[in-house]
Amino acid sequence: MDNKTKVKIENVVFRAGMNYLHKNGFYWIPSIPRLVKATGACENIDTLFEVSVNNCKLWFGKDNESRHKAYLSQTGQLYLESLVPELGKVFCVGSSFRAEPVIDDRHLIEFQMVEIEFDGGFDELLTYIEGFVYYIVGALYDEGMLQSNIVSCPYVFPKTTYDGAIDTLQNMGEIIEWGDDINSSQEAKLVEYYGNIPIFITRFPDPSWDHGKPIKVEKFFNMLPDPDNPGRVLSADLILPNAGEAVGAASRVHEYKILKDRLINSRMFKRLVEKGGSIDDFGWYLNTIKERGSVPHSGCGFGMTRILKWLIGCDNIADAVVFPSNRGTII
Amino acid sequence: MDNKTKVKIENVVFRAGMNYLHKNGFYWIPSIPRLVKATGACENIDTLFEVSVNNCKLWFGKDNESRHKAYLSQTGQLYLESLVPELGKVFCVGSSFRAEPVIDDRHLIEFQMVEIEFDGGFDELLTYIEGFVYYIVGALYDEGMLQSNIVSCPYVFPKTTYDGAIDTLQNMGEIIEWGDDINSSQEAKLVEYYGNIPIFITRFPDPSWDHGKPIKVEKFFNMLPDPDNPGRVLSADLILPNAGEAVGAASRVHEYKILKDRLINSRMFKRLVEKGGSIDDFGWYLNTIKERGSVPHSGCGFGMTRILKWLIGCDNIADAVVFPSNRGTII
Numbered sequence: 001m002d003n004k005t006k007v008k009i010e011n012v013v014f015r016a017g018m019n020y021l022h023k024n025g026f027y028w029i030p031s032i033p034r035l036v037k038a039t040g041a042c043e044n045i046d047t048l049f050e051v052s053v054n055n056c057k058l059w060f061g062k063d064n065e066s067r068h069k070a071y072l073s074q075t076g077q078l079y080l081e082s083l084v085p086e087l088g089k090v091f092c093v094g095s096s097f098r099a100e101p102v103i104d105d106r107h108l109i110e111f112q113m114v115e116i117e118f119d120g121g122f123d124e125l126l127t128y129i130e131g132f133v134y135y136i137v138g139a140l141y142d143e144g145m146l147q148s149n150i151v152s153c154p155y156v157f158p159k160t161t162y163d164g165a166i167d168t169l170q171n172m173g174e175i176i177e178w179g180d181d182i183n184s185s186q187e188a189k190l191v192e193y194y195g196n197i198p199i200f201i202t203r204f205p206d207p208s209w210d211h212g213k214p215i216k217v218e219k220f221f222n223m224l225p226d227p228d229n230p231g232r233v234l235s236a237d238l239i240l241p242n243a244g245e246a247v248g249a250a251s252r253v254h255e256y257k258i259l260k261d262r263l264i265n266s267r268m269f270k271r272l273v274e275k276g277g278s279i280d281d282f283g284w285y286l287n288t289i290k291e292r293g294s295v296p297h298s299g300c301g302f303g304m305t306r307i308l309k310w311l312i313g314c315d316n317i318a319d320a321v322v323f324p325s326n327r328g329t330i331i
Numbered sequence: 332m333d334n335k336t337k338v339k340i341e342n343v344v345f346r347a348g349m350n351y352l353h354k355n356g357f358y359w360i361p362s363i364p365r366l367v368k369a370t371g372a373c374e375n376i377d378t379l380f381e382v383s384v385n386n387c388k389l390w391f392g393k394d395n396e397s398r399h400k401a402y403l404s405q406t407g408q409l410y411l412e413s414l415v416p417e418l419g420k421v422f423c424v425g426s427s428f429r430a431e432p433v434i435d436d437r438h439l440i441e442f443q444m445v446e447i448e449f450d451g452g453f454d455e456l457l458t459y460i461e462g463f464v465y466y467i468v469g470a471l472y473d474e475g476m477l478q479s480n481i482v483s484c485p486y487v488f489p490k491t492t493y494d495g496a497i498d499t500l501q502n503m504g505e506i507i508e509w510g511d512d513i514n515s516s517q518e519a520k521l522v523e524y525y526g527n528i529p530i531f532i533t534r535f536p537d538p539s540w541d542h543g544k545p546i547k548v549e550k551f552f553n554m555l556p557d558p559d560n561p562g563r564v565l566s567a568d569l570i571l572p573n574a575g576e577a578v579g580a581a582s583r584v585h586e587y588k589i590l591k592d593r594l595i596n597s598r599m600f601k602r603l604v605e606k607g608g609s610i611d612d613f614g615w616y617l618n619t620i621k622e623r624g625s626v627p628h629s630g631c632g633f634g635m636t637r638i639l640k641w642l643i644g645c646d647n648i649a650d651a652v653v654f655p656s657n658r659g660t661i662i
Contacts (some may be wrong), residue, residue: 003417007358015353015362022346027338030345030635031652034365034405034426035441036381037662049366050383051403053430062434062659070661072366072382072403079662086334094425096364100385103393110366136350153354284662321362323410328393331368331400331410331615 001312003322009145010321013308014093016139017114020132021091031077031084033094038272038281040073041174043220045268047098048074050152069276072097075301077220078119081252082288084297089118096301103326105316106184108305110325115300122224122234122251124201125298129238129247130157132302133198140311151241152197159200162217162232165190175285179205179215187239195243203232208262221266222249222259224251224298234298243310243317249300295331332643334653338383338477341652344639345424347470350423351463357447362416363407363423369603369612371404374551375489378429379405391444400607402521403428405630408551411448411620412583413629420449427632434657435576436647437515439636443654448630453555453565453582457531460569460578463489463633464529473641481644482572483528490531493548493563496521510536510546518570527572534563539593552588552597563631565629574641580631596629613618 017026033040041048050073053059058067076092083090093114100107116128137153140146160168162182169176169186172193181206182201191199205215206223209231223233238247253259263269263282272281279286307321318324323331349359352356372379380403384390389398396639407423414421425446426452431438441476447459470479472651490501493513498516503524513532522530536555539563543660554564569578584590594600594613610617639651649655652661 003414005362007414007421009420010361014359028342028345029653030340030341030424030443033441033654033656033661035428035656035661039662050386051379052383053432055381059430060658060661066659083334083338083653087338090338093361097366101384108560110364112361139449164434250402322360322414323362323364324367327391328389328397330364330366331370 001157001314001319003146005321006312006320009140009312010248010308012139012143012145013136013305013311014114015110016136017132017302017304018093018127020135021114021116024128024131026089026091026118027087029090029092032079034095034097035070037068037070038277039285040071041073041268041272042074042077042099042227043218044280045271046071046076047100049068049097068270069273074098076115077117077301078285080115080293081297082131082285084117084119085292085295086189089116091116096198099229100327103328105318108145108317108326109326109330111305112321113148113205113302114304116300117252117297119295119297121296122236122298125157125249125251125300126236127238128301129249129302130155133307136307145314151311152195154197157198157200157238157307159202159236160190160194161203162201162205162220163203163240165201168193172190179213179217181217183246187244191239191241197241198241198273200236201239203229204235204237206231206233207267208265219268221262221268222253224253231256236300242312242313246303246310248299248305249298251296251298254289254294259289260286294296332650334644336653337653340471340643343446343470343474343476344642345443345465345635347467348463348633348635349424349467352445352447353422353567354458355462356534357420357422357449358418358569360411360421360423363410363425365404365426366401367404368399368401369408369608370616371402371406371506371629372599372603373405373550374599375429376602378431379403380428380430385427391601392442404520405429408443408444408448408630408632409619410429411446411630412628413616413623414517415450416623416626418478420447422447424617427507431658434659436649439648439655440588440635440661441659442636443652445549445633445635446630448583450626450628452627453567453629456580456631457490457567458584460580460633461486464569464638467638468642472493475641482642483526485528488529488569490567491521491525492534493536495533496532499524509544510544510548512548515575522570522572529572531567532570534560534565535566535568537562537564538598540597543638549598551581552593552599553584555584557598567631571637571641573644574637576639577629577634582627582629585625585627587621588619591617592618
């Protein structure tokens with residue numbers, strides 16, 4: 001596909017997605033920072049890029065006493081979350097940076113995410129995700145840029161719990177145990193099973209719950225426990241045909257004490273401490289919630305380059321955008 | 332001003348600006364990279380942030396033979412420029428990163444820029460800048476969010492050459508010589524002189540010209556020499572009341588040999604070499620122009636946070652956005 005076609009598709013996709021959010025009352029926050037403390041990290045803290053100035057990592061801080069490290073943001077989630085009590089519905093658009101050591105056809109080290117947070121619950125969250133994706137597909141179709149033989153998108157997506165997905169995969173003969181991560185080829189098998197349309201896998205194992213054994217699948221510390229399913233969180237991954245996991249979504253814990261406990265006991269935080277970090281890295285975030293309080297809320301991150309891979313139908317994610325960055329190709 | 336009001340203004344400003352560009356046939360390129368080689372540097376190469384992984388700076392590259400450094404982008408200009416022959420009119424929106432060592436009320440270390448490049452000349456460029464700013468002001472006014480006693484914006488902006496601005500400042504009694512940088516308090520005096528509306532300073536000294544003495548004002552290497560004014564380039568800075576320089580603009584050199592000569596002889600390139608860089612950092616950019624050729628083109632970067640400072644009327648640029656980042660305040 002030539003650059004011009006790629007750019008035209010990318011334009012329609014981003015504009016439609018942002019228009020959908022605008023129509024639904026979300027405020028765009030262009031100034032969400034990308035140069036951040038550890039509050040810009042997702043659960044994959046090992047893939048954080050570090051930032052320095054003239055070989056000095058401890059360049060940041062008001063004065064010599066408060067010097068600290070800085071990183072490239074993997075997610076704007078916590079910054080958006082802090083605005084929900086005041087603004088209700090917010091979103092951001094921009095780069096997510098991940099130091100993926102291996103060059104493959106599914107990962108980039110910089111890719112575009114649209115992230116939303118709002119003062120609502122889990123069902124509403126899934127409806128927004130369906131609406132966002134459906135609206136984009138409709139806009140591309142209207143512009144005559146969608147090959148309907150590749151992309152099929154219903155208004156409501158099939159949903160399976162994580163537990164159900166493990167059962168389904170085991171029944172297919174896949175070697176997977178409850179607690180394992182569902183790998184990309186298994187995601188593809190599930191998508192095929194549901195008819196090659198977008199599907200949700202919901203209610204993943206709670207990382208803070210004692211499951212009696214270590215679990216491999218790893219979810220963000222502030223996902224909200226599902227009141228109806230002990231040991232599960234109100235989370236969802238959207239899996240797309242030919243692209244795999246494209247959206248990570250969850251309702252969030254909003255109570256200070258529970259949040260702090262979950263953070264301190266998370267694997268992500270333990271690895272941060274090993275890297276020289278501390279609870280101070282999350283100081284502004286915890287203090288905001290402690291002092292101002294928060295409200296029940298939910299949110300997600302749309303991996304736009306994965307969505308483009310699905311819509312374009314290319315084999316390599318690097319072919320989905322004009323300037324793909326992986327470890328070997330930055331310019 | 333509370334966060335909600337700030338966010339509402341920011342929303343209108345960014346949406347209006349992007350709509351103006353869309354109406355005028357510009358394509359948005361969301362995947363413009365922010366994690367880059369030295370082609371993401373502007374003339375202030377000393378303020379480049381370096382990026383590393385697990386303390387390793389030479390992490391980037393396809394294999395051990397091709398390992399190289401990476402930086403945070405200061406501008407998407409060269410990436411946009413490379414698309415002009417194929418796409419005509421393009422723009423990007425995102426963070427510009429500058430390692431400003433001093434915390435003041437005019438600079439941030441991360442701020443939002445909207446950048447455009449298109450296959451046209453200098454007069455058209457100035458018209459687009461006027462149109463973009465006027466359209467934003469109109470949109471804010473329509474939404475009832477503009478205090479007309481602070482912001483005044485005509486359809487066409489006064490223009491003075493750099494030479495004329497130096498004369499005017501000298502006549503005011505300012506201590507400034509031809510070749511000097513016009514500092515922020517002098518910019519403010521010029522703006523006041525023209526009636527506290529946006530003004531252009533145009534046709535700065537050509538950095539590649541032998542002026543018979545060193546010149547302090549520093550412009551980007553690929554600005555196009557003005558055929559009618561020897562020793563000057565077809566460049567313009569937009570100066571805003573209460574915000575100073577908010578847009579840097581120029582027609583660009585598009586001929587390979589001239590471009591390479593200007594790059595190699597630039598002060599920016601000499602400093603890059605001192606930092607351990609080389610002409611290879613610009614390899615993809617020079618090769619693209621050598622192999623595919625280019626077309627006459629022009630472009631600019633809108634410093635959106637400075638524009639917001641003007642529109643809001645705040646004293647400190649940190650008060651113009653919800654998440655301002657300077658050396659002491661990143662979160």
